[in-house]
Amino acid sequence: MAHVLSVLLDQDLLTLNRAMGVIRRRNLRVDSLAVGASAVPGAATLTLVVSADAGSIDRLVRQLRKMSGTRRVAAFRSDEGVVRELALLRVRSPAGRHAEVTEVVSLFGGSVVEEGEDELLVQVAGSNAFVLSFIRALEPFGIADLVRSGAVALERGGVAAFL
Amino acid sequence: MTDQLTGAQILCRVLQEQGVEYLFGYPGGAIMPFYHALPEYPSLRHILVRHEQAAAHAADGYGRATGRPGVCVATSGPGATNLVTGIATAHMDSAPVVAITGQVSRGMIGRDAFQETDILGITLPITKHSCLVQDVSELADRLREAFAIATEGRPGPVLVDIPKDVQNQKGSWSESRSSGAPTATPRVEIINDFTSAAALVAAAQRPLLMVGHGVILADAYAEVKALAVKTGMPVITTLLGISAFPEGHELHLGMPGMHGEVHVNRAIQHADLIVGIGLRFDDRVTGNTSGFAPRARIVHLDLDPAEIGKNVPVAVGLVGDAKSLTSRLIEAVAARDCLTWRAEIERYRRDRNEAYRGDLSPESILRGIEEVTGGSATIVSDVGQHQMWVAKLYPYRQPNSHITSGGLGTMGFAVPAAMGVKLARPGTPVWAVSGDGGFQMNMQEIATMVQEKIPVKMAIFNNGYLGMVRQWQQFFHGRRYSATPIWSPDYVRLAEAYGIAGYRVETSRQTEEAIARANADPGPAVVEFMIEQEANVYPMIPPGGSLSEPIEAEPAPAG
Numbered sequence: 258m259a260h261v262l263s264v265l266l267d268q269d270l271l272t273l274n275r276a277m278g279v280i281r282r283r284n285l286r287v288d289s290l291a292v293g294a295s296a297v298p299g300a301a302t303l304t305l306v307v308s309a310d311a312g313s314i315d316r317l318v319r320q321l322r323k324m325s326g327t328r329r330v331a332a333f334r335s336d337e338g339v340v341r342e343l344a345l346l347r348v349r350s351p352a353g354r355h356a357e358v359t360e361v362v363s364l365f366g367g368s369v370v371e372e373g374e375d376e377l378l379v380q381v382a383g384s385n386a387f388v389l390s391f392i393r394a395l396e397p398f399g400i401a402d403l404v405r406s407g408a409v410a411l412e413r414g415g416v417a418a419f420l
Numbered sequence: 421m422t423d424q425l426t427g428a429q430i431l432c433r434v435l436q437e438q439g440v441e442y443l444f445g446y447p448g449g450a451i452m453p454f455y456h457a458l459p460e461y462p463s464l465r466h467i468l469v470r471h472e473q474a475a476a477h478a479a480d481g482y483g484r485a486t487g488r489p490g491v492c493v494a495t496s497g498p499g500a501t502n503l504v505t506g507i508a509t510a511h512m513d514s515a516p517v518v519a520i521t522g523q524v525s526r527g528m529i530g531r532d533a534f535q536e537t538d539i540l541g542i543t544l545p546i547t548k549h550s551c552l553v554q555d556v557s558e559l560a561d562r563l564r565e566a567f568a569i570a571t572e573g574r575p576g577p578v579l580v581d582i583p584k585d586v587q588n589q590k591g592s593w594s595e596s597r598s599s600g601a602p603t604a605t606p607r608v609e610i611i612n613d614f615t616s617a618a619a620l621v622a623a624a625q626r627p628l629l630m631v632g633h634g635v636i637l638a639d640a641y642a643e644v645k646a647l648a649v650k651t652g653m654p655v656i657t658t659l660l661g662i663s664a665f666p667e668g669h670e671l672h673l674g675m676p677g678m679h680g681e682v683h684v685n686r687a688i689q690h691a692d693l694i695v696g697i698g699l700r701f702d703d704r705v706t707g708n709t710s711g712f713a714p715r716a717r718i719v720h721l722d723l724d725p726a727e728i729g730k731n732v733p734v735a736v737g738l739v740g741d742a743k744s745l746t747s748r749l750i751e752a753v754a755a756r757d758c759l760t761w762r763a764e765i766e767r768y769r770r771d772r773n774e775a776y777r778g779d780l781s782p783e784s785i786l787r788g789i790e791e792v793t794g795g796s797a798t799i800v801s802d803v804g805q806h807q808m809w810v811a812k813l814y815p816y817r818q819p820n821s822h823i824t825s826g827g828l829g830t831m832g833f834a835v836p837a838a839m840g841v842k843l844a845r846p847g848t849p850v851w852a853v854s855g856d857g858g859f860q861m862n863m864q865e866i867a868t869m870v871q872e873k874i875p876v877k878m879a880i881f882n883n884g885y886l887g888m889v890r891q892w893q894q895f896f897h898g899r900r901y902s903a904t905p906i907w908s909p910d911y912v913r914l915a916e917a918y919g920i921a922g923y924r925v926e927t928s929r930q931t932e933e934a935i936a937r938a939n940a941d942p943g944p945a946v947v948e949f950m951i952e953q954e955a956n957v958y959p960m961i962p963p964g965g966s967l968s969e970p971i972e973a974e975p976a977p978a979g
Contacts, residue, residue, distance in 0.1 A: 271540065271551065278544045319726035325549045325569060 272326035291407030349399035448495025451522030474836035476506020481840030497535030512827025548576030556591035624693035634698015711966030832861030
């Protein structure tokens with residue numbers, strides 16, 4: 258089962274490095290990883306999607322909690338929260354096909370960020386599955402480049418898992 | 421009042437303020453500003469080791485003996501990397517250590533400068549905390565944090581990496597603000613259920629108390645003894661829990677696990693309740709966890725919430741320091757005895773299989789040390805067969821009188837660690853017991869003992885083999901003694917070369933006199949014991965095996 262770990266850390270590379278070491282040493286499968294600013298000044302949120310059993314997740318949470326630099330740790334199943342990521346794609350689009358590509362993008366609630374002569378830079382945000390279907394829908398046009406942000410997440414109802 | 425001082429001087433001031441008596445270290449390029457300042461602070465006594473690994477082990481030994489951080493100092497690059505084994509040893513055994521390393525100047529970091537190494541990156545998984553000091557203005561606070569984090573909660577090693585130009589940078593110094601120690605761990609509110617724990621103790625037919633290093637770290641000897649006496653629960657001491665409960669007490673059973681006595685492991689396998697205090701159910705204690713204590717529910721008391729349920733499933737977990745938790749548990753439990761259960765365990769006892777041939781037995785050597793020192797010695801052991809003999813056969817009656825590398829199992833630990841222990845306990849005889857393999861890993865430290873006048877007594881159990889590996893080869897690898905025969909120099913002449921007393925003991929008749937002369941010598945001394953070459957440690961649980969299946973004699977040769 259995919260679990261989301263949301264870890265509030267001191268915002269410095271050494272603390273991030275230490276947290277990643279704690280995670281890596283447990284030899285778990287990390288599907289996604291994202292780091293960004295949080296609501297707390299001086300702290301960053303590290304969001305991980307980890308495929309592991311509940312016991313391994315619990316042990317990982319407790320190891321992260323005792324690390325210096327950790328401010329709080331929340332863990333929840335991915336279906337217990339809102340999990341979203343952003344994708345940016347450069348899609349091949351000879352001048353005549355811009356409208357076709359744009360239509361697909363709008364269908365997914367995405368947007369065209371930049372128009373080139375024979376390509377479009379587009380973005381979409383959504384769940385992992387949603388982003389994957391978006392990518393699949395654009396594949397027939399040809400995808401020249403693709404980046405994904407990694408998932409960020411908030412637990413539904415929230416707070417409970419925070420310590 | 422504030423003074424303008426260099427980073428190096430601020431470092432010395434903080435060390436003084438933290439009550440540091442000894443620094444174990446070795447100078448070099450990137451730490452030279454510190455060594456330049458050091459003579460201005462004569463209360464900081466520097467012990468010049470012969471290898472930085474020894475500095476880390478000595479700091480670890482000092483930390484374990486006093487409960488205060490031991491301090492080691494090294495330069496950047498190879499100086500820092502030589503500390504690594506010692507830091508890892510301290511990390512695995514929760515020993516308070518502060519390691520201070522010089523780093524190349526800030527402008528040179530990341531350019532593969534001479535003697536530059538990313539010691540922070542290298543030590544991340546083996547430190548409790550670490551930092552690179554970015555500016556002299558934060559130096560004092562980073563150091564104070566390091567001392568606080570090394571001892572608070574579950575102790576551990578902290579590394580502070582200080583660039584050379586920060587050591588030279590001028591900054592303002594002010595005395596420590598009494599603003600409370602910074603905390604490493606987020607405060608977690610824990611509700612401990614003593615009532616459930618007490619109910620399990622009351623309901624059990626076959627309860628056991630298993631105690632580990634946490635009892636020594638929290639100074640919880642009296643509480644653990646009172647709990648044992650109130651409930652009649654027999655007491656098992658893990659390798660690092662040895663000397664947490666007096667040997668020879670009627671409730672004391674001994675050491676469990678891979679080389680535990682048969683009656684101890686049988687008691688575990690028949691127990692219906694284990695109350696574990698300050699131990700982590702390491703695999704050398706449990707054997708295969710799926711077969712460990714199959715009938716027992718476990719009540720686990722530990723300071724570190726991450727230990728509860730880490731290795732074995734726990735019925736009730738209580739989080740806090742061993743002293744306060746045990747006191748609360750004493751209040752909660754009803755007085756009882758366990759006479760039937762204790763009688764049952766007595767029936768599991770076996771005579772120890774003679775582990776040696778010839779007349780110089782490990783038992784007689786250890787008895788000799790105990791008799792000569794009147795039981796007052798602190799024993800620092802190395803790793804291997806002798807470590808198990810020292811753990812099982814020496815009668816520890818003083819709290820924290822047994823110091824060894826348990827978790828990491830670091831050969832070469834005893835001799836340098838004993839230097840730190842001896843400096844911490846100048847009035848106590850300190851015996852470093854090693855095999856001929858481990859002794860040769862750090863015997864260069866005899867020079868340190870001579871130069872710094874640290875009278876450690878060194879016993880060498882010489883069997884001409886890396887004995888524990890040889891024993892495994894004998895049992896599990898068809899007696900193929902690959903790379904285990906090991907040559908030794910003439911230790912008596914080695915001692916002579918260092919200008920210290922050296923004795924060789926070949927029969928048990930010579931034991932007591934050699935030990936007595938070494939012990940009475942004002943300086944360091946070496947006593948080499950020529951023991952049976954193929955002596956084994958019995959019983960033994962095969963690696964990954966269940967505690968129910970001990971090997972008690974040499975297995976028949978395969979095929």
